[in-house]
Amino acid sequence: MKVSNKVFVVTGGGAGIGRDLVLTLLSSGASVAAVDINKIALEETLELSGGNQDKLSTHVVDITDRHGVESLPEDVIAYHGAVDAIINNAGIIQPFVKINDLDYEKIKLVMDINFYGTLYMTKTFLPYLLKRPFAHITNVSSMGGFLPVPGQSIYGASKAAVKLFTEGLHSELKDTNVKVTIVFPGGVGTNILENSGVDNLKITDESQNQKYKVLTPREAAEIIINGIEKDKFRVLPGKDSKMMDLFYRFNPKRAANVIANKLNLQ
Numbered sequence: 001m002k003v004s005n006k007v008f009v010v011t012g013g014g015a016g017i018g019r020d021l022v023l024t025l026l027s028s029g030a031s032v033a034a035v036d037i038n039k040i041a042l043e044e045t046l047e048l049s050g051g052n053q054d055k056l057s058t059h060v061v062d063i064t065d066r067h068g069v070e071s072l073p074e075d076v077i078a079y080h081g082a083v084d085a086i087i088n089n090a091g092i093i094q095p096f097v098k099i100n101d102l103d104y105e106k107i108k109l110v111m112d113i114n115f116y117g118t119l120y121m122t123k124t125f126l127p128y129l130l131k132r133p134f135a136h137i138t139n140v141s142s143m144g145g146f147l148p149v150p151g152q153s154i155y156g157a158s159k160a161a162v163k164l165f166t167e168g169l170h171s172e173l174k175d176t177n178v179k180v181t182i183v184f185p186g187g188v189g190t191n192i193l194e195n196s197g198v199d200n201l202k203i204t205d206e207s208q209n210q211k212y213k214v215l216t217p218r219e220a221a222e223i224i225i226n227g228i229e230k231d232k233f234r235v236l237p238g239k240d241s242k243m244m245d246l247f248y249r250f251n252p253k254r255a256a257n258v259i260a261n262k263l264n265l266q
């Protein structure tokens, strides 16, 4: 779906990839409703939008609050007149600990934001999208949604749920006007650790970490928007994601071991 002159809803629009999705969409001629739990972060995104401020509305909503999400279409349509596309990007990681050491509260939060937030947004907006001539749903999973990362097993499970949910949606909607894209980013240079309240990442070999060049959020956003414009089924931002996608399908156990050996979980 061409993004110019369309109305997008982007979750997590206050920071990282979401902010750059908002700003890139605006500069590509789209209008955007940016959703985030963080009001100050949304205000910063609005400031950064410069000359496009009138095409951007901001909505402070916690996507785990189903009723809050259900009030969004009315607010978005009141401002923009319609809604053509949603990008479910908001997400958090878990503390880098083994499942044995992860409490249920954290597990529930990760599932609530990453999976249920995406589900609430999709079910809320789908009836509106089905009425548009062209419409699009993009869900952001992760390389960790197809490849096991020790210390991120619940994060991975939440992103694997997003993967299968989205792939199923793609099949269910294939004969409709609503196109569906699933995104599996590799490493992207954002503040997701701090924003998720995580401070215990320990990489065994620091030099490996330094050698590992990650995408900027702007690069990731551009790759995602390019995928939307082409109605791609799968988008894999980053060489790491593309490479591990092939490796995992070729030999899942070896791919899992390579990652496990890189991360020496304490």
Ligand SMILES: NC(=O)c1ccc[n+]([C@@H]2O[C@H](COP(=O)([O-])OP(=O)(O)OC[C@H]3O[C@@H](n4cnc5c(N)ncnc54)[C@H](O)[C@@H]3O)[C@@H](O)[C@H]2O)c1
Binding pocket: 011, 012, 013, 014, 015, 016, 017, 018, 035, 036, 037, 038, 041, 061, 062, 063, 064, 089, 090, 091, 092, 093, 113, 117, 140, 141, 142, 143, 144, 184, 185, 186, 187, 188, 189, 190, 191, 192, 193, 195, 196
């Ligand atoms: N950064 C990476 O390396 C990477 C890799 C793979 C996948 N991803 C995925 O990409 C997406 C964006 O990640 P990012 O790195 O830009 O993260 P980020 O922390 O920079 O931004 C996430 C934004 O989501 C918002 N958010 C969090 N919980 C929310 C909630 N309950 N309701 C509404 N908004 C909420 C945050 O306030 C923040 O502004 C996430 O789904 C993440 O899992 C990121």
